[in-house]
Structure formats: structure tokens, C-alpha cells
Amino acid sequence: MALSRLLRPLQRAEYICEPCHSFSTSSIAFSGHNKWSTIKHDKARNDKAKSKERAMVGKEIASATQMWGPDPKYNPRLTLALSNAKRASIPKTIIEAAILRGQGLSVSGQALENVTIEAMLPGSVAAVVECQTDQKARVLQDVRYMIKDNGGIVTPTTYLFEKKGRVAMEKKDGTNPDDYLDQAIEAGAADITTDDKGRLVVFTDPSETKSVGETFAKLSGLIIEELEIFWDPNRDTMVEVQDEEQVKALEDLLSSLREEPSVQDIYLNSTEKF
Template sequence: MRTPVFRTFQCLCRASFASTASINATANATTYTCRRPATQGIRTFTSTSTTASGHSRWSKIKHDKAKVDARRGAGYSKLSQEISFAVRDGGTDPSNLRLKAAIEAAKKAGMPKDRITTAIGRGQGKSASGVALEPVSIEAIGPGKVALVIDCSTDNKLRTLQDVKCILTKHNVQITPTAYLFSRKGLVRILAESGGHTFDTVLETALEIEGTEDVEEVAEGEDGKPEILITTEPAQIKVVATEVKEKLPGLEIITYGIEWVPNEDTMIEVDKERTADSLEELLAKLEDVPEVNDIYTNAKA
């Protein structure tokens, strides 16, 4: 074993090493002694460890990156839903322009190829491996007593339940029945003014179709654009969507499907200071789970 060598510095001189210092070596130590006149005194030096400040730049980078990743995951989720809807609406034929546009948008956003393939399969009711998907719903009470219904499609029910419940547990969410706070309704979302058709025109046309329950204007839809929302009986959703599009050429249907609509008398006002951030963080984490199709809440907009 080598004997460790310890060095002791008695001063630091500005003069060159050759002209101001000599070395006295021993077996275990080497001492540097200054040859400057005694009248100049001896300067001694000590060193202490530097104490880190109360924050870390890396922790800030990680925090910022997490927010960016959350936004990216939410964006991928919406793109996946658009691809799946396009497949359900028009199949995978090359003539399906909506599917083509959705895939191009996903590629432009940097969405992984395997996730695009999975989204197409979901539109066909199959997983990426070709196995039929099974619907799974999870009900819970989230931040601020907000009710949640999480709809999933999966080829492995147990795995999906574990993944979703793990996220809910980390956010102190209680898994409990909440479906009684909602009603199942068919919803047709239409881009306002598309094809040159006004709200009144869509309203009159939709009300003539059997199964239509309500028609309303939405100032800012999911994509930030004005929409027209047609509510239907669940069994009549496809009939209403098809007929209104046939009667009003050029009308653009954004999406249609059966959803959980919160009952008006059970909706909750969200405290923006205490609850909004926690709820948004939870929803972003859930949307990042590939098997999650939709998340419904009874929170007031």
C-alpha cells in the first residue's frame, strides 16, 4: 500500500517558485517554506467548503421540462383522438382526407410513429398488436371535490387499471362511484360558420332530425374556435351527425360521440387559487396515458 502524502502550505508568494521557495521533504509530508524577509510577515491560508444556495438551476430546468412534457403529452392525446375519430368516421382508405390531415399534423408535432399506429388501431377498435380493445371506466373524486369519469380502451385491463390508479393515488384522489353525477349523451361538435351556414340554419335543420335534444353555441370550443354543439339521444348520435351533414353541404363536423355530460345541478365551481393547478396537473398526467380516451369532470368552465 502506498503511503499518503500530505502537503502543508504556509504562504503563497507572487515571486516565482525557483527564487522564493525551497522544498523540505520528509517521508510523509512536503513543506513549502517562504524565504521572504521576516519583516514582511507570514500569510496563512485556510479553505472552507462552499455552501450551496437554497435553489438549484437543475431543479428549475427539471420543473420547466416537466411542464413542457405535460403540455406535449396533452397535445399528443388530442392528436391521437383526432386520428382515431377520422378512422371511425371514414376508415383507413387513402381517400380519407381527414385522416391524412390528422396524421400529417401528428408528424409535424413530432408524435412518435408507434403512437400514430396505435391511434389508427384504436379507431378500428384494435390495439397495435391487433388484439380487440376492451372499454374500461374509472370513477373518482379529485381535487376540490371535482367528480371524474375516465374512459379508457385497452387490451390489458389489469395493467391499465394499475397505471391509472397509480396516478390517482399520487395525487390523493379517492376512487369512488361518480357516474350518477353525469348523464350519457350524444354530442356532435360543429365548426361555427363552416360552409357558410349560420347558427340559426344549423339549429332549424338539427331540430327537424329525430333524436336531437338541444343545439347551442359555444363561444370557445376545445380548439379555441367557436363551435355549435348538438346534443342527442345516445342511440341517435350517428343518424343526427350524418343527416345534418347531408342537409348542409360544407358543414364541418369536428367530432361526434357518446360522452358523459355533468348534471347541471351537480357542477362545482373550481377555486382557481387552491384547486385549478392541482386539477390541471392531474388531468395532464392522465391524458399522457396512451389507453385513456377521454376524461370527464363536473367542474364549471
Template sequence: MSFLSRGSRPLLRLPSSKPAICAECRRRTFLSIAPFQSGHNKWSKIKHEKAAADAKKNVQRSFFTKHITLYSKLYGANPDDNPALATILATAKKAGVPKTTIEAAIARGQGRSSEGAVLDNLTFEAIVAPSVAVIIEVETDSKLRALQDLNVIIKRAKGATSTTKFLFSRVGRVVFEKEESTTSEDQEVVDLDRIMDDAIEAGAEDLENDDEGNIVVWTQPTQTTQVCRAIGEKFGLRAQSSDIVWAPNEDTKVAVDSSQDLNNFIEMLTHLRTYPDVQAVYTNIDKGDMTDEEWESIVEAQGAK
């Protein structure tokens, strides 16, 4: 093996069967390293998992704020005098719900913001593609801000403000949590038959069980709170919700067939549900040809806060 010279750069001569190679080029070849992958796939996965975790956390907080507000409204803001409120507060704290969120929910049950300002009620109506009617119940300390924010959410879903109340009926609805079966001989599970007479006497117009076995009592709007207290206190039932709701008239329900429209609709409902001032969202959407999974997404996203 020998070196030749070409100007100032030496050439490395290999055995005669191979051509001469620049020594400097050969040295660079040995030192070269393949470029690293950017890792964007891993980051995408992390972002997806974080988004899913955040969505789950928002749903959980919505559940707690809804119940804290309800029990504060029904039985008072002092947990020492309100066992139902004390129980849900303890559970919310264990779940990591922030103190500010809890305090705001208690105050909202008393009709005030966390700063003590009186809250105003607002009903926002809209039509969203492909012609689904939407009613949004809002409690806010700034109507102007709430209207601006809701307009943005509706427009993103290709919707527009429009009168829709005539497509719905106003009714009272109280949902009592399903009682677990008991082995005690002197205590039986509270069901529809046991509470029916007392519920009707208190002002109920209809009773049923939902898909989870909870007891649902329908009544006139003005009788909602009275029925909730009377039945809950007499039979020791825990109220899951007590609302005056907008129920869509059967002949006005609309099906959503386009998958893109359905995705936009679910995204809109999710944004509305997590908006702090929104208390409930009602629509006249019909299941139509949706799969059970798609319909469950609608029901979950539309759930009152």
C-alpha cells in the same frame, strides 16, 4: 527582510512593525481559491423549462391522437379514401408525432390496439376530495392493468372508487369547427341558422356555439354518429369531436374552494389525460369562486383525448 528558524519551518520576518508570519502559511493563503457555487438554481430552471415543454408536447400529441382516432372511426382507416384523416396525418407528421403513436391512434379508431388486439371498453367511477364525482372512459387491451393504474392515480388525489353515474346524464355531442369568414359572394359561412333544420331532421335535439365559435350539436346517444356524418358531409364541416358524453346534472355540481384540493385535482386530471388508455374524463366540478385562469386549467386538463 530576514528568515528565522523554528525547528524545521522557516519564518518570514517582515518589517519590525508587523509580526512574523509562517512562510508556508503565507504561500497557502496566496494559492487558496474560493469554492464554486453548486449551480442548483440553474438546474432547477432547466428542469422547470423541460417539464413545461414536455407538458406542451403531451397536450399537442393528445390533440392529434384524438382527431386521428375520430376520423379513422368515422370514415375509415385508409387515408387514400379519407381526406380528413389524410390531412390530420400530414399535420401530425410535420409536428413530429411518432409513427408508432399515429399507427396506434388509427388502429384505436378501428377498435383495435397497434398489435391488432381487440380493445375493451371500461367505465371507471370515483369520488375525489372534496367530494367531486369523476367518470373515466377507457379503451384498453388489458382491463386489469388499466384498473390498477387508475386506482393509483385516484388514490394520489385522495380519492376512492365509488358509483357516480347517477349524478350524470348520457348525451351525444358533436362539435364542428368554426368556419372562417369568406369574401366569396356565392359562398356564405355555415352557422347555426343554416344547419338547424337539417340537424333536427338528422336527430339533433339542441344546437349552440361554444366560447370559440364552434358549432355544438346535442343529440341522443344513438344518433351521434348519424348527425355527425349527415351535417358534416352536407355542409362540408370538419368534426372536431363526436362523443357520447356524461353531462353532470345541474343540481349535483360541486365547487372546490381549497387551493390545495384544486391543485391536487388539476394534477390528477393531467395524469389521467396523458394515460394512453383514457379516452375522456368527466366531472361534476363547478367553477364557484375560481378565477378564470384556474377554471381554464380545469377545462384544459379535463378535455377529452
């Protein structure tokens, strides 16, 4: 009887202790899992943002070099672009490659060749991927594989776009497109408007982009800030991506494509900017 009385409290103590121990352990594990997931998601989001920024700054450097040469002493646009690259902590190798690309050269000194790849990406978004490379076969293989491996399909899509030339002038307060309509017509531009930065922009036939831009600059007294040939999506064929999984798949694929050194521009017919 005495032995039974001694054992009974011990059994109750063990019964109370076990769930306490289990609760404490599971709580710590769950908290750690949440923290790790948050870190991974934040890192992925930051990596995508950095990839997009590197692509934009690299394009800015290449464009400035193409228009006014590779020497910053005689190229104020390149000086500004290099300053932006430094502020964004863009690696030196990317900057040097962009300057060479503006001269039509690869890092090995070989002449670059333009390559256009058409594809349908997740969310039924049509894409035109413009590349520059001295190894056409490799780029075609790598980029096509990247698209297919991330849920896309390599298929004709340029019929959903129109190729245009675009010249953006340096911003000037109080600029009104109507005030420069005559100069734009005389220069041979197809249209004139302002962009979201308040800059005057003229559109033209792709083959006449540089000549129209230079003529308009002389007639208007404005300075050319950007000059490019791009694929403009047809407004009646643009799509909106609403499914979250498709948005994520599209963002992941675009991030991978922008990490490919040969990829220069990616044009989409989506209503959202990615």
C-alpha cells in the same frame, strides 16, 4: 517583541480572508441550486403540455379513422389529423395505435373493450375516465392504483354528469344556429349551438349520435368534422380549484393518466380546463 510584531499582521490577514472565501463558495452553490430548480420546473411544465397534446392528437386520429376509415387516400380528415401529428412530432407508435383504436383494435390486433372508471380527484374534482383496452383487469388495476397513489379516491361520480352525443360541423363563415334549427329538429338533435371555434354543433342522445349527425349533414349541406360521445358535467355541481397545492396535485395526476395508453378521455366537473 519583533516576533510579536511579525505575527500580528498575519493573523489579521487570515481573519479577513476566511469570510471572503466562505462568501464566494456559498454564492456559487445557491446560484446552481436555483438554476437546477428552474430547469426541473420548466421540464415538468413542458412534459405536461406534450402529454396533453399527444392525447388530443391521438383522439383526433382515432375519431377520423372511426368515421371514414383508416386509408388517408379516401379520408381527408385523417390526412389532416396525421399532418397535425407530424407537425407536433408525435411518435409513430402513438399514431399507429390511434389508427388501430379507431378501428376498435389494439396494437396486438385484439378487439378493444370500453372501460369507465369514476373517481374523485384532488381539489374535490369529480372525474370520469374512459379507457379502451384488450386487458380490462390490468387497466382497472393500474388506473385505480394511479388515482389512489396521487391523492384521488375511486368512487361513483357519473351522477354528476350527463352523457351526450356531440357532432361538430366544418366551420363555415356566417353560420348562425337559428338558420339551421329546423334541420336540427328534423334530424332528431336535442340542441344546436356554436363552439369556441365558430363551428356549428348539435347535441343528441348518445345512442343516436352518428345517425343524427349524418342526417343533419344531409339536410344542412354541411360536413361533419367531429363526432363524439362525452360526459357533460352538471352546471350546478361544478367546482373551482383555488389551492395551489391541489392544482399541482391535480395536474400531476392528469398528466400521469394521459400517459397511460388505454386512457382515451378524462371528463372533469371543474370550472378550469386542465
